[in-house]
Amino acid sequence: MASVKERLAEFSREAHELYLNQSVPYLEDPPDPLQFYRDWIGPNKPCIIRNAISHWPALSKWTPEYLRKKVGSKVISVAVTPNGYADAVDGDRFVMPEERKMSLSAVLDIIEGKVQQRGVFYVQKQSSNLLEELPELANDLEPQIPWMSTALGKSPDAVNFWLGEATAITSMHKDHYENIYCVISGEKNFILLPPTDRPFIPYGVYQPAVYRQRDDGEFEAVDQTNSEKVPWIPLDPLDPDLDRYPQYGRARPIHFIVKAGEMLYLPSLWFHHVQQSHGCIAVNFWYDMEYDIKYNYFQLLEMLCGFPGST
Known part of the structure; x- marks a missing residue:
């Protein structure tokens, strides 16, 4: 009888052969809700939609000048890291960014090179930071x-605003949301x-820590000693260490760019890694996923893969 490991590899291969695309397809117009559910949400497949947000004033309005005038004095939450990696594995730690309160104008000054600061700055608060x-x-x-x-019969749980430097990177992870990701300016590079x-x-399972900038300007990672350990992906898909993680050589990552005015449907439970052009907005x-048999099956898959913390 084949081992569980062999069966899991066959499971992945069949999915690619039966219904997964080798690239992310494009839709040229906003879809019919029922058709979209049947073709993309139900099968849990990503796509890029063009001409769906072309009527938004933000596409033409959201220049640095406009943002300074409209909300420049607003104090917002900004993630600051020494290397651009927020919420990522660094050695034997899962390190979260320092969360700094700054005016949006101060963030724009850094992004536009008017002010030099040590560290990498990224507006990525989530938790509906656009509305809040x-x-x-x-x-x-x-x-x-x-x-x-x-299509989903519900409103979004959160509407999030993203603005950052090109060196700000979102490490590989998955979310329990149906995600509609709209690029206003610049472009996003997805894996x-x-x-x-x-x-x-x-x-792996990692001790959580938070970056803190010391008085001398250097960053240190301060352990969150009272927090539970965090399961996270240690692999960097930009430079995968196949000697350490040889099984990743069998994965089939999809690389693509979402440009200004385009919208990505990123289905729940898909693993993703994100980079951006400098100053991209x-x-x-985020629409909460249905905790149905799809979620049930994925939990089983996690257990069979020996997910950290499972028995």
Whole structure:
């Protein structure tokens, strides 16, 4: 009888052969809600949608000058790291960014090179930071994606604003959300892996820590001693260490770019890694996934792969 490991590899191979695409397809217009559910949400497959946000004023309005005038004095949450990696494994630690309160104008000064600061700055608070911290910008876009809300029968849980330097990187992870990711200016570089490639993606359990900038300007990682250990992916898909994680050589990552005015549907439970052009602005809508048999199956897959903490 074949081993569990061999069966899991066959499971991934069949998914690629049966229904997964080798690249992310494009839709040229906003889709019909029912058709979108049937073709993309139900099968859990990503796509890029063009001409879906072209009517948003944000696409033409959100220049640095406009943002300074409209919300420049607003104090927002900014992630600061020494190397651009927020929420990522560094050695034997899972290190989170220092969260700094700054005016949006001060962030723009750094991004535009008017002010030199040590560290990498990224507006990436999530938890609906667009509506909570920058509500003055809400009228420049829609409060939800109408056809997505209709398809799912719900409104988004969060609307998030993203702005950062090119060196700010989102490490490989997955979310329990149906994600609509809209690029307003610049471009985002994505690496995606389907949930069925989970057998090839390494996980570890790490002591959580938070970056802190000392008085001398250097950063240190301060352990969160009262926090539970965090399961996370130690592998960097930009430079995978196949000697240490040889199974990743069997994964089939998809690399692609989402440009200004385009929208990515990133399905729940897909693994993703994100880079961006310098000063890129994006907004994403998180719709809570259905905790149905798809989630049930994925939990089983996690256990069979020996997910950290499982018995």
